[in-house]
Amino acid sequence: MVDLIASDPWAGLLPVQAGAARLEAVDPGPLALLAPWPRAEEAMNAALRAAHGPGFPAPGRIETSGAARAIWFGRGQALLAGVVPDPSLRAHGLVEDQSDGWVVARLTGDGALDVLARLVPVDLRRLGPKGVVRTMLGHMNVAILGTSGGVEILAFRSMAGTLAHEIADAMRAVAGRAALG
Amino acid sequence: MRIDCPLCGARDRREFSVLGDAAMAVRPEVGADTQTWSDWLHLRDNTAGRLRELWYHEGGCAAWLVVERDTVSHAVHGVSLVGASDAD
Numbered sequence: 001m002v003d004l005i006a007s008d009p010w011a012g013l014l015p016v017q018a019g020a021a022r023l024e025a026v027d028p029g030p031l032a033l034l035a036p037w038p039r040a041e042e043a044m045n046a047a048l049r050a051a052h053g054p055g056f057p058a059p060g061r062i063e064t065s066g067a068a069r070a071i072w073f074g075r076g077q078a079l080l081a082g083v084v085p086d087p088s089l090r091a092h093g094l095v096e097d098q099s100d101g102w103v104v105a106r107l108t109g110d111g112a113l114d115v116l117a118r119l120v121p122v123d124l125r126r127l128g129p130k131g132v133v134r135t136m137l138g139h140m141n142v143a144i145l146g147t148s149g150g151v152e153i154l155a156f157r158s159m160a161g162t163l164a165h166e167i168a169d170a171m172r173a174v175a176g177r178a179a180l181g
Numbered sequence: 182m183r184i185d186c187p188l189c190g191a192r193d194r195r196e197f198s199v200l201g202d203a204a205m206a207v208r209p210e211v212g213a214d215t216q217t218w219s220d221w222l223h224l225r226d227n228t229a230g231r232l233r234e235l236w237y238h239e240g241g242c243a244a245w246l247v248v249e250r251d252t253v254s255h256a257v258h259g260v261s262l263v264g265a266s267d268a269d
């Protein structure tokens with residue numbers, strides 16, 4: 001059996017600091033997509049609470065309990081982050097490990113929302129610390145999560161380089177405008 | 182143009198793709214004759230005014246929506262989720 005070595009999806013591109021904004025990699029732990037079967041939403045909600053703490057999130061919301069985060073991820077979908085999903089969840093819907101499918105970057109600092117305003121067609125000033133939007137960053141489908149000091153951005157792992165490049169460019173542009181006064 | 186997704190809120194048109202007349206969601210009966218299927222598949226009214234269309238929130242929640250839109254004024258009059266009763 002060959003022992004494979006895990007590689008860094010960012011390939012050394014992060015962290016990036018420009019002006020008041022900082023972009024850094026986040027390890028979200030295990031990630032699993034939950035998609036309840038038709039008419040099994042309540043059963044999935046109860047099983048999720050019993051096994052991990054958070055309930056199945058309402059649209060646009062994040063439920064947190066300890067290390068477990070249940071992130072609304074689209075119609076009839078949630079992403080369970082931070083814990084390995086309990087086998088009991090499989091009775092109520094699709095449970096799919098997507099840990100290797102996504103990257104997470106945290107954008108913080110005073111200029112963070114100005115940076116994203118250049119890239120994302122949603123006003124993120126209304127995104128609270130328990131809120132999430134599915135939207136686009138440039139041409140990429142992403143999820144943007146509110147956190148206490150900024151936002152976390154989830155994108156496809158295969159797009160990590162593009163994500164870092166797009167955001168870093170916007171960070172430098174915002175910092176440049178600020179320097180000009 | 183903005184579409185008020187029932188799950189995501191008002192979003193820019195670039196997050197959506199349009200399939201066309203919402204008649205696509207209502208198929209003929211399984212035993213319908215060839216002419217009926219052919220008409221359903223190919224024939225569309227060229228509506229000037231209010232039209233119900235299927236839109237996909239590809240860059241958002243991945244829901245299929247029925248958007249009632251005025252093809253003359255571009256005003257959006259209503260948005261609803263496609264439900265289980267609309268599909269087979």
Ligand SMILES: [Zn+2]
Nearest residue numbers: 186189241242
């Ligand atoms: Zn939506």
